[in-house]
Amino acid sequence: MPTTVHSVRAEYRTDSPWIAAARPRLSWKTETTAPDWTQRGAEIEWRRGEAAAVAHVEGRDSLFVPWPFESLLPRESGSVRVRVHGSDGTASDWSEPLHVRAGFLNEGDWHARFITVPEPADIGQPTLLRREFTVREGLRSATLYATARGVYQVEIGGVPVDDEHLKPGWTAYRDRLVHETTDVTGLLRPGPAAVGATLAGGWYTEGFGFHGQARPFYGKYPSLAAQIVLEYDDGTTELVATGDGAWRATADGPVTASGIYAGETYDARRARTGWSSPGFDDSTWLDARPDLARAMTPVARTAPPVRATEELAVKEVITTPSGRTVLDFGQNLVGHLRIRVQGREGDTVVLRHAEVLEHGELGTRPLRHAKATDAYTLAGTGVETWEPAFTFHGFRYAEIQGWPGAFDPGDVTAVVVHSDLDRTxxxxxxxxxxxxxxxxxxxxxxxxxxxxxxxxxxxxxxxxxxxxxxxxxxxxxxxxxxxxxxxxxxxxxxxxxxxxxxxxxxxxxxxxxxxxxxxxxxxxxxxxxxxxxxxxxxxxxxxxxxxxxxxxxxxxxxxxxxxxxxxxxxxxxxxxxxxxxxxxxxxxxxxxxxxxxxxxxxxxxxxxxxxxxxxxxxxxxxxxxxxxxxxxxxxxxxxxxxxxxxxxxxxxxxxxxxxxxxxxxxxxxxxxxxxxxxxxxxxxxxxxxxxxxxxxxxxxxxxxxxxxxxxxxxxxxxxxxxxxxxxxxxxxxxxxxxxxxxxxxxxxxxxxxxxxxxxxxxxxxxxxxxxxxxxxxGYRRLAIAPVPLAGLERAEAAFETPYGRAEAGWEEHEGRIVVHATVPANTTALVTLPGAEAREVGSGEHRWTIEDPRVATPRALTLESTLADLIEDAEAHGTVLRAMASADPERARQFRRETAWTEHRTLAGELGGVPKQVLTAVETALDDLNARRQR
Missing domain, CATH: 1.50.10.10 (Glycosyltransferase)
Incomplete structure (x- = not known):
């Protein structure tokens, strides 16, 4: 296989082209079948349109390599590709280009101000915000920068701008907020346009504390700050930003209550079609209120956002002793439920969550004061699909209350939600x-x-x-x-x-x-x-x-x-x-x-x-x-x-x-x-x-x-x-x-x-x-040093290091141990095998066969053996416990849990005073074990 370069990345994120640094560090991986391969140098190409620049890097560095070009400007975009030269004199082809876009803003470029729900409102009241604007002909790009004190989602023309959840996440709100940067060009056309945002309290308005004494820590009301930068072919730029007096707001949306701990309540009868599209009648809405909390300029996101990463079907429908319907998803997970339901207007489905069952019922005591309950009230318009947007639960089991008509487990799905990290x-x-x-x-x-x-x-x-x-x-x-x-x-x-x-x-x-x-x-x-x-x-x-x-x-x-x-x-x-x-x-x-x-x-x-x-x-x-x-x-x-x-x-x-x-x-x-x-x-x-x-x-x-x-x-x-x-x-x-x-x-x-x-x-x-x-x-040099354990026939690990995939493991084979390892290109490994001197190896596939270090000859055990000898022999220990349990289960449980397994006490001494049938059962079991071992 020829030498190839792959997995080129700028800074941390691999889920998005947007980067948060003007001078992003670059990393890449090399794959080759050439043994002992190391990088002698590399070329990095930065291309913007027809213009291209190439920088040369000497040596083995391929991880967090400093940006070798001019600093990026906000929203500047281009592509990076890499070609490497090996110590063996070979050169790779150019890698696939990595598309890069500058997602940060320079000082003074943040013009949005935080806006919030009109008063009066409840603490953490979910809110809808909207603004209409006009897009001129010749729109080249539209970039949304948004954040919240709380959690939010933005939509344009009824379409969410991304698939992220619980944005912008939780940071030290008093000192640091992050903003998302999103390309929304594809959601806009020349003419009237509208942007809408759904806003809830999330962590910002949540009550924190213990023993029923939880209180809001940051603030009472969630607020949003957002700006859309419209760039046109003629070089002009327009800004649509919160705080300009043109935003309207209402607390009369379908999300009637939302909390991280409490859960979410949604009334589909209150949903309004087209509220994030131009021409919607917002005459009953009020002007959004400025948030007077300390002004803060958010910084661009560097960590992956929260997303839905997997869905699980119902594994079992359980009818509890009290007659309740509980769903088992077979896996304790974090996320929420998506339901598909049909019923009458006003029917309400209640979803309660817990990690375990106790005595056959939902085990909610460990939740303490968290309600962990979602509720959906139907509009009665046919088949309705819903999932909460601004909360999450830890659960394996979910209790369903108020389901209209016959229940079909296929109508409920568990959605797994967490920060979207790459598995390695x-x-x-x-x-x-x-x-x-x-x-x-x-x-x-x-x-x-x-x-x-x-x-x-x-x-x-x-x-x-x-x-x-x-x-x-x-x-x-x-x-x-x-x-x-x-x-x-x-x-x-x-x-x-x-x-x-x-x-x-x-x-x-x-x-x-x-x-x-x-x-x-x-x-x-x-x-x-x-x-x-x-x-x-x-x-x-x-x-x-x-x-x-x-x-x-x-x-x-x-x-x-x-x-x-x-x-x-x-x-x-x-x-x-x-x-x-x-x-x-x-x-x-x-x-x-x-x-x-x-x-x-x-x-x-x-x-x-x-x-x-x-x-x-x-x-x-x-x-x-x-x-x-x-x-x-x-x-x-x-x-x-x-x-x-x-x-x-x-x-x-x-x-x-x-x-x-x-x-x-x-x-x-x-x-x-x-x-x-x-x-x-x-x-x-x-x-x-x-x-x-x-x-x-x-x-x-x-x-x-x-x-x-x-x-x-x-x-x-x-x-x-x-x-x-x-x-x-x-x-x-x-x-x-x-x-x-x-x-x-x-x-x-x-x-x-x-x-x-x-x-x-x-x-x-x-x-x-x-x-x-x-x-x-960074695993530039690996340690390959397996410790084969008795009771296992094999064990192996695979890891996507910053340099490429590494593997190590071992298996029993015809009475010996075979060790294998994969060392990525541009790295080396120190290999230490049982009973052998350490050795250094280069990249490539390696295998070694060694004598099995675990071979041991068990000794004969009797009632006069020490407790230390007995516990050291797992088979004999299990034999004794099973023999005791067959004669006296409760005594066997006590013996298992209360015995101090020391070298100063014998089995016979520990069993002194037990009924004769117990002692006989143990002695017979040990005799049988010794006889089997001799054979």
Missing amino acids: GWFSSSHDELDRLHENVVWGMRGNFLSVPTDCPQRDERLGWTGDIQVFAPTASYLFDCDGFLASWLEDLALEQTEDGAVPFIVPNVLEWARTPAAAWGDAATVVPTVLFERFADRDVLERQYPSMRAWTDHIAAIAGPRRLWEGRFQFGDWLDPDAPADRPGDAKTDGDIVASAYLFRSATLVRRAAAELDLADDAARYRALAEEVREAWVREYVTAAGRTVSDAPTAYALAIMFELVTEPATLEAMGERLAWLVRRSGFRIGTGFVGTPLIQDALVRTGHAETARRLLLQTDNPSWLYPVTMGATTIWERWDSMLEDGTINPGEMTSFNHYAFGAIADWLHRTVAGLAPLEP
């Missing part, structure tokens, strides 16, 4: 439950990457909790191309920081009390930019966020003071440790101070690395010294001479190992042994919360306990990663036991069935189980 990463294995776990992570990210990275999408919260994305960012950056999405969110994080550098719990911040600094939450300021640099090689994000990174770290260092320990303050700590009581989710086994000071060290280290990358030598030296002072203080305060931590819990050891707080080899080995011991003692059930969960598997493998990590991963008892899968979960739960074994919802007030934090395990599946990881920023 995949994982598969021979283990069905593990694959379902990974799929649950994907769905969890889809549902919670909706404008901002939220904690959950269903209850009266849906906030951008910083702790959740801090732990999940590495997984997110593999599954989807989220660089632009998170880079935009980080701008809001920096804006929401206090003057002294504190980062709030949530971004955008709508809770005044959330400004208290908390470890692992505020550290999103340092961790997320670092992840974007490591995974996407986005150095600009690192540079832009560096003041924020430094301010956060300095703030915490000041709190720590001369002791260099962050102690005695409020902390979330290892949030949702599985041993924490349902009503006290922060009561973790690991002390919050241990977590806090560990994260101070972590952030100081990341700022030091960023400073070095940005050539800030003095800062690098300063934060290196700070990090070392914190590390020494942490070890001195929390680590004993024998390698124990003060909180003798898995998270404490995982922090010490993975953050490299402990560097002395003997102590590190002791900590790894203790961590593995703790995991084994608990019967390989997970013992970590938000902080420890993303670290524990890496900590075990790094210290030589891959088998322990395997048992922890494949555990199905509660709590574990796979326990929710066995309970039918299709997303990641907030709590390890959001649903209890008897099918009841966890009694805690805070229970969600769609939280991605514990889904951070997926990053370990990609990097370690399949063996595909970045070794240099």
